[in-house]
Amino acid sequence: MKTLDDFNFYDKTILVRADLNSEVDKGKLVFSERIKESAQTIFEIKRRGGKVIVMAHQGRKGEDDFTNLKQHAAYLNYYGKIKFVDDVVGKKAVDNIRKMKIGEVILLDNIRSIDEEFKPEKGKNNILIKTLVPLVDIYINDAFSVSHRKQTSIISFPKYIPSGIGRLFEKEIKALKKIDVKNTLFILGGAKPEDNLKLIRERNILTCGTFCHLTLIAKGFLLGAQNEYLKKEFNNYNEMVDEIKKNLDGVSTPVDFAVDYSNKRFEIELEKFPNEYRIYDIGSLTVSQYSSEIKKAKTIFFKGPSGMYTDKRFRFGTYKILQAISRSKAYSIIAGGHSNEALKACRISKNKFDYVSLSGGALISYLAGEKLPGLEALKE
Template sequence: MVLKTLDSFDLKGKYVLLRADLNSDVVDGKVMMSERIKESIQTISELKNKGARVCIIAHQGNPGKKDFVSLLSHCKLLNKFVLVKFVDDIVGDLAVSSIKNLGEGDCILLDNIRNLDEELDINIKPNKIVDVLGGLFDIYINDAFSVCHRKHSSIVLLPKVIKMKCGGRLLEKEVNALKKISIKDCLYLLGGAKPETNIKLLTGKKVLAGGLFGHICLVSIGVDLGYQKKYLKETTLVKGDYMDFLSELKGKLKNVLLPDDLVIDIGGKIKALEINEFPSSYEVVDIGPKTVDKFVKEIKKAKAIYMKGPFGKTTDKKFLKGTNAILKAVSESKGFSLIGGGHLSDVISRSGISLDKFDHVSLSGGALLRYVAGEKLVGLDALG
């Protein structure tokens, strides 16, 4: 599919419905400034500058959760960069009149789209999101790659009823970056604490395994890590049958490079142990120096790199030595580098390495992983 972009249409005077991603952390009831809000500015500003009549729809949190709040605060944060008016409505008379009264270059933000049940359940009839908003716009723009795997009304139904549709600048950037890591010899660096997600990415490409994922890979081939082995089994890292998962994982490690040494925490003091020195009665908190050297050599040879999740525990900077060394090597690599956002982005911020050193730092979670795993994204399909 060839993705249409903002360059595909004459935007002047057009009524444009922009599905943005403004979902941010909420701390003590306060919406925090986020990279998602900042990244949305490019598309919003371009639409305004080109004379479009812009209406933004977005979500915050999920119904019933503490972070499920109004988008009024998001609008205030957007206004630090670009003029946007908040409309305390979604499909009622106030929303409709506000949309119809938009002038060229004007921009409004409607309230949390997930206030409407039909956003999350596309089978609800009648669907006011489609029935009301669908008939008011000339162009639909999806700039929310992070929810492109969700069958939600604003993602899959609105682009069906609005004739012209395309991706926004952020979505365009995400898709272009993902195309570059789709090459056959892309190197995957898989860490973090989500082994069930990572196993989907073991599709034949060379993988460097770190973090809790690296530990569970070692356990699957019979390595007794002692305390860490017990910890892995007792936590809820694997939702299904643990032993069945280990058996499945063991059969997919052909192209996976595992740690040669690991760092343990002995009452606040760290010590590297080679794998043949285990089991240990202490927690594993990082990859060791021999593993770092082995992994860095692979990174230097890679034409493209996808890194997901830290390679050690992130609660103490002492435990981040291995992860920081890997990040430094990726940032200096001549190959294209894509960083899976979220937790790893936070680690980079603490490492002192500029995000600009990486070719692309994704703001997406589930959608990114599904794309990398070769699954189709309904939100992208809807733009075709």
């Protein structure tokens, strides 16, 4: 795969697929590391005389975090001048691209507002390809975090124009190549258990978050109110539990949990479940056991907080696990957007880990040995 070092960008029009997807709180975009990291590739190409068109997404249609990218442009302006164009493939977008001068940068609107982003099978007849390919000289994918998805902006452009990867994509690949999956301690938590299922066949896993609740259920434990919550929250609850049941060797689960009792953190051992309490964090005994395993590990991969770290009462588990990793001698990777936010909440420096990744699902897919469509497209 080609990197930025392999291209001459001077007076060329460059289409950069970035991942600017960030949290949205009551309509307001929350600044994220993704925006900061994406700026490196965008403004390097600008400095090298390119005309840069940035393409990105925010949320999904029908969800609360689906917004235009005007606020993203405002944040990117901290790093260099960028113009927001509230269009993707219409006359306004085309006119702005044609008028671009050397060193100018524009950000097109949310790529997911175009239905054909999800129809790459249309090939040359796809509106994104038909409109943008004639206007662009080089395509750069700097969105490793969505390269596990078969979407037009990820897999189609490399078929028609010279292509390569950006600095963030390059960093992710370099870090992942250092991981020996068979000798890695995986600490898997967070609120997206579907991603973690791909690594369930690995031998050494410490489960946290929603994933550990499902794993305990797969082992035959009843969690009461937490069981009922999970059934309502996940349409594929039964399928996930069945999949976990097939791969329980080497999978460790918590021995105690923290619940909300009279608005205070209260820890309950596993043997006292089922009960009427929702689970919000792992308990102190579990933290102690997991910390012992962390000390022995040579390579550690952490994805997903152990509990509701946004609530100070239930930040303890996430803080202690991250602290133990930061103090270990192991090669460590922290992965996923929520893991990044947890580091900030826990006030633990990113410098204490070998690599902190902004990717979640794509990174898991890569480690599970799956071929990433975005990566394969760039190899062709």
